Amino acid sequence: MGTWISRxxxxxxxxITILVPTxxxxxxxxxxxxxxxxxxxxxxxxVLAIIWGVVGVYTIYLSLNWVVEQYSVKWRQRIQPLIFxxxxxxxxxWLLLYPTxxxxxxxxxxESSVDFVGFSNYAxxxxxRLLLSALxxxxxxxxxxxxxxxxxxxxxxxxxxxxxFEKLAKSIIFMPMAISMVASGVIWKFVYYYKPxxxxxxxxxxxxxxxxxxxxxxxxxxxxxxxxFLIVILVWMQTGFAMVLLxxxxxxxxxxxxxxxxxxGASEIRIFFKIMIPYLKGxxxxxxxxxxxxxxxxxxxxxxxxxxxxxxxxxxxxxYRQFFMYRNNGYGSTLAIVLLIAIIPVLIFNLRQIRxxxxxxx
Amino acid sequence: MKRxxxxxxxxxxxxxxxxxxxxxxIIPTAGLFVSSFRPAADILETGWWTVFPHKGWETEEQMxxxxxxxxxxxxxxxGVNYSDEQLKQGVTTTEGQKxxxxxxxxxxxxxxxxxxxxxxxxxxDNYKNVLGGKNYEITQSDGSIKIEKGSNLTRAFVNTLTVAIPATIIPVLIAAFAAYxxAWMKFAGRKTIFVIxxxxxxxxxxxxxxxxxxxxxxxxxxxxxxxxxxxxxxxGLPLSTYFLYSYISQLPRDLFESAFMDGASxxxxxxxxxxxxxxxxxxxxxxxxxxxxxxxxLVSLVFIGSQPNVQVLSMRIxxxxxxxGNDWHLLTAASFVSMIMPLAVFFALQKYFVRGLMGGSVKx
Numbered sequence: 236m237g238t239w240i241s242r243x244x245x246x247x248x249x250x251i252t253i254l255v256p257t258x259x260x261x262x263x264x265x266x267x268x269x270x271x272x273x274x275x276x277x278x279x280x281x282v283l284a285i286i287w288g289v290v291g292v293y294t295i296y297l298s299l300n301w302v303v304e305q306y307s308v309k310w311r312q313r314i315q316p317l318i319f320x321x322x323x324x325x326x327x328x329w330l331l332l333y334p335t336x337x338x339x340x341x342x343x344x345x346e347s348s349v350d351f352v353g354f355s356n357y358a359x360x361x362x363x364r365l366l367l368s369a370l371x372x373x374x375x376x377x378x379x380x381x382x383x384x385x386x387x388x389x390x391x392x393x394x395x396x397x398x399x400f401e402k403l404a405k406s407i408i409f410m411p412m413a414i415s416m417v418a419s420g421v422i423w424k425f426v427y428y429y430k431p432x433x434x435x436x437x438x439x440x441x442x443x444x445x446x447x448x449x450x451x452x453x454x455x456x457x458x459x460x461x462x463x464f465l466i467v468i469l470v471w472m473q474t475g476f477a478m479v480l481l482x483x484x485x486x487x488x489x490x491x492x493x494x495x496x497x498x499x500g501a502s503e504i505r506i507f508f509k510i511m512i513p514y515l516k517g518x519x520x521x522x523x524x525x526x527x528x529x530x531x532x533x534x535x536x537x538x539x540x541x542x543x544x545x546x547x548x549x550x551x552x553x554x555y556r557q558f559f560m561y562r563n564n565g566y567g568s569t570l571a572i573v574l575l576i577a578i579i580p581v582l583i584f585n586l587r588q589i590r591x592x593x594x595x596x597x
Numbered sequence: 598m599k600r601x602x603x604x605x606x607x608x609x610x611x612x613x614x615x616x617x618x619x620x621x622x623i624i625p626t627a628g629l630f631v632s633s634f635r636p637a638a639d640i641l642e643t644g645w646w647t648v649f650p651h652k653g654w655e656t657e658e659q660m661x662x663x664x665x666x667x668x669x670x671x672x673x674x675x676g677v678n679y680s681d682e683q684l685k686q687g688v689t690t691t692e693g694q695k696x697x698x699x700x701x702x703x704x705x706x707x708x709x710x711x712x713x714x715x716x717x718x719x720x721x722d723n724y725k726n727v728l729g730g731k732n733y734e735i736t737q738s739d740g741s742i743k744i745e746k747g748s749n750l751t752r753a754f755v756n757t758l759t760v761a762i763p764a765t766i767i768p769v770l771i772a773a774f775a776a777y778x779x780a781w782m783k784f785a786g787r788k789t790i791f792v793i794x795x796x797x798x799x800x801x802x803x804x805x806x807x808x809x810x811x812x813x814x815x816x817x818x819x820x821x822x823x824x825x826x827x828x829x830x831x832x833g834l835p836l837s838t839y840f841l842y843s844y845i846s847q848l849p850r851d852l853f854e855s856a857f858m859d860g861a862s863x864x865x866x867x868x869x870x871x872x873x874x875x876x877x878x879x880x881x882x883x884x885x886x887x888x889x890x891x892x893x894x895l896v897s898l899v900f901i902g903s904q905p906n907v908q909v910l911s912m913r914i915x916x917x918x919x920x921x922g923n924d925w926h927l928l929t930a931a932s933f934v935s936m937i938m939p940l941a942v943f944f945a946l947q948k949y950f951v952r953g954l955m956g957g958s959v960k961x
Contacts (some may be wrong), residue, residue, distance in 0.1 A: 324790065
């Protein structure tokens with residue numbers, strides 16, 4: 236009798252183990268097809284899609300977990316973790332791990348991904364004029380952009396700490412972080428706007444004219460200096476980030492050491508360089524690395540401002556062009572890998588820094 | 598607090614410099630905001646700052662010169678001689694008036710004086726225009742009327758919400774399940790797998806785009822909501838998992854033990870205990886992910902492509918920059934529409950946003 240039940244149980248388990256995942260797959264695929272091809276009004280469509288997306292994911296976990304709960308304790312303990320991490324791992328494997336490996340392989344293939352070409356794509360990066368200028372510009376972005384963001388952030392954080400409107404000032408400086416890079420692009424395009432004639436409607440040109448200078452089309456004039464005007468946008472957006480983190484660091488500087496230095500007659504500037512900067516070293520490093528990673532991947536700003544014309548291409552925009560306009564998979568993949576290689580050391584450094592400060596995995 | 602009150606003199610200086618920097622920071626956005634309410638023709642004629650009181654030339658009276666005035670000869674106006682070229686450009690007289698041709702053929706001259714004035718004409722037309730899909734009449738600077746098709750950002754706004762809400766909740770939910778398992782469940786290769794997940798933080802999006810795009814095309818997911826949700830979920834997972842893990846793993850062990858004693862399963866513990874307890878950190882990473890998805894341009898550009906029904910705000914605006922580069926009345930209003938949501942989230946939930954940002958600083 237006991238053996239019959241366990242056999243019966245075994246059949247039942249097999250049945251639900253196959254049925255539940257299959258049903259999940261079928262039902263969600265049916266809903267997907269219905270939503271994709273259905274002719275619904277946009278609002279109704281949006282509401283249905285949101286409900287499906289959110290409830291759907293939850294029911295997948297719920298139903299799969301229900302199946303696992305039918306198993307014996309021993310098996311449940313083995314399988315349940317897979318239900319919990321499984322979806323995450325499948326998505327990560329599909330969307331990040333596998334593509335990275337594939338892109339790596341494609342970077343050794345020719346433009347249509349048919350023949351193996353060895354390192355010639357990598358060689359092209361340092362010989363091809365377009366790719367080389369993208370690299371050079373990206374370097375300019377990383378060096379100048381990061382330096383300006385961090386130093387501006389530091390100055391503002393110190394000033395805000397001593398001002399009478401700290402909160403307001405921080406909100407104002409920080410606000411651009413919430414704005415998309417596309418919208419920021421529009422904002423700055425308007426600031427830089429150039430109109431032939433004497434009445435300028437772009438703020439920068441109006442100021443230049445008022446000071447007796449001559450109006451310019453800033454995003455396209457004397458290359459490669461026009462890149463600087465794009466980098467300003469990055470500084471405008473990212474300084475807030477540096478400021479928030481550095482400001483938190485400044486609050487942690489012990490009052491006594493500052494007081495002691497003042498008693499000794501040290502000037503504020505000396506205190507800034509001799510006490511504050513050494514104290515903030517860790518924060519400055521992690522802010523710097525974070526902004527470097529962000530800047531290495533800069534894309535939207537350049538795309539909206541110039542589309543990469545006038546010699547303003549960076550690696551990410553050049554990558555986009557190689558793939559989608561010139562259809563050169565080899566160059567495109569190589570550029571992506573170059574980005575990856577540039578980011579790895581910075582990010583490892585950054586993660587270590589975060590770990591040292593006690594956040595996360597330990 | 599003492600050191601902040603110490604030097605009264607330097608405090609003025611500090612406030613002054615900081616105030617100046619804040620002004621520089623806010624002016625570009627303020628310009629966009631003001632312009633978005635100005636009539637189309639005005640935006641192109643005068644700078645947005647002229648809506649504030651300023652001194653400008655205002656026509657006081659008109660003078661008609663004799664019809665037979667020879668334009669090649671010096672032209673006499675109230676006893677002083679001017680050349681035709683000077684009058685074209687506008688010339689300042691000794692009394693501080695400005696003379697400029699109003700109608701050269703009719704020999705009519707505008708006599709202008711510097712006066713305080715404002716160009717404070719505001720309208721909601723730009724917003725009506727970008728939000729609605731109908732046609733709008735726009736009076737241009739020369740008085741002619743141009744018919745323009747509205748750009749129907751309402752649709753793009755709804756689309757962006759439809760993309761952003763699930764693309765925020767799904768990855769955070771999946772990440773929370775995974776983070777719980779990494780923190781509190783035992784399984785083979787737990788540590789190794791976790792390290793791999795964190796390592797994926799370094800992968801720049803660009804690396805993943807093409808292979809995923811090919812898969813999506815094969816599966817018919819390209820240009821669908823499901824496709825873009827999956828993409829955002831995958832790209833957001835390493836960070837969300839890492840972020841939530843660092844929170845969930847710090848929860849006290851006793852919590853779990855007593856719950857297990859009561860016979861609760863992992864699933865119950867997770868949904869009834871861990872999720873409610875993790876609300877602050879879920880809020881932080883959720884806000885961060887939401888803003889990231891809302892503001893994203895590259896992922897949408899690649900996976901939605903030109904599907905007009907699914908297009909999100911950032912794509913529409915980037916497209917408008919390309920096709921109506923000089924129609925500032927549309928661009929300014931459209932950008933502001935796209936900024937409303939992130940700015941609202943930012944000001945309402947600044948505390949969580951800052952926390953998410955500090956943890957989210959390594960997003961790949």
